[in-house]
Amino acid sequence: MSWQQRFRQALDQRRAADGWRQRRIVDEQTTRTLHSGGRCYHHFSSNDYLGLTRHPAVIAAWQQGAALTGAGAGASGHVTGYHRQHADLEAQLADWLGYERALLFISGFAANQAVIHLLGEKNDRILADKLSHASLLDAASHSPAQLRRFSHNAPESLAARLASPCEGETLVVTEGIFSMDGDSAPLAALAQQTRQAGGWLLVDDAHGIGVVGEQGRGSCWQQGVRPELQVITFGKAFGVSGAALLCDADTAD
Numbered sequence: 001m002s003w004q005q006r007f008r009q010a011l012d013q014r015r016a017a018d019g020w021r022q023r024r025i026v027d028e029q030t031t032r033t034l035h036s037g038g039r040c041y042h043h044f045s046s047n048d049y050l051g052l053t054r055h056p057a058v059i060a061a062w063q064q065g066a067a068l069t070g071a072g073a074g075a076s077g078h079v080t081g082y083h084r085q086h087a088d089l090e091a092q093l094a095d096w097l098g099y100e101r102a103l104l105f106i107s108g109f110a111a112n113q114a115v116i117h118l119l120g121e122k123n124d125r126i127l128a129d130k131l132s133h134a135s136l137l138d139a140a141s142h143s144p145a146q147l148r149r150f151s152h153n154a155p156e157s158l159a160a161r162l163a164s165p166c167e168g169e170t171l172v173v174t175e176g177i178f179s180m181d182g183d184s185a186p187l188a189a190l191a192q193q194t195r196q197a198g199g200w201l202l203v204d205d206a207h208g209i210g211v212v213g214e215q216g217r218g219s220c221w222q223q224g225v226r227p228e229l230q231v232i233t234f235g236k237a238f239g240v241s242g243a244a245l246l247c248d249a250d251t252a253d
């Protein structure tokens with residue numbers, strides 16, 4: 001079978017199963033309305049929670065930044081693409097959220113891949129809430145560490161997982177506010193159990209940062225919990241794109 005034949009067969013199967021997804025062209029949108037296919041809809045499908053993608057100050061800052069430093073970094077951060085502005089933003093984020101260091105990434109997906117790839121070694125285990133974002137579960141399933149899921153927002157299910165012995169280190173993974181249902185993780189209980197077992201907690205707060213907690217500092221701040229690792233993204237409430245990992249200095253280095 002050729003590549004062409006393989007794709008055609010796969011597409012036919014998808015269509016037959018009513019599982020073929022087509023991207024829809026959006027002609028125009030605001031926080032409340034969406035124009036597509038000649039119709040105007042009420043818009044309940046956006047992550048632009050605060051409407052910042054269209055805020056004049058955000059747009060002006062973006063334009064000023066491009067004029068000042070160029071539209072791109074010009075190189076990988078490991079070569080000559082790590083600019084003063086990146087370092088300043090990292091320092092501000094770390095200070096704002098109470099961590100030693102912040103590390104910028106091009107996207108939340110990249111941040112999750114990097115941190116889970118970095119941490120998981122053979123004999124370690126990753127215990128993830130079973131409704132965690134695909135970027136977390138996907139990275140964990142490719143890790144040499146063993147992936148186990150615990151029941152959604154259920155500290156007792158995590159406790160049962162933690163009770164079974166593990167030779168290596170334990171990383172517990174959850175979201176702050178879950179993307180699909182908008183419910184919040186019981187972070188204090190999860191953090192306490194994780195710490196008791198000598199593990200580390202990673203909270204992906206893509207949907208909490210900018211939205212909840214004092215000054216929008218997110219779910220962890222709101223619940224008075226400081227996980228060892230926190231991933232925040234800029235593509236939801238912040239209205240732009242990118243992400244950061246908040247962590248200690250050794251982890252960042």
Ligand SMILES: *Cc1c(COP(=O)(O)O)cnc(C)c1O
Binds near residue numbers: 106109204241
């Ligand atoms: C959107 C999202 C990401 C990915 O962020 P991108 O910057 O779009 O790659 C990661 N985790 C969660 C929970 C998300 O909702």
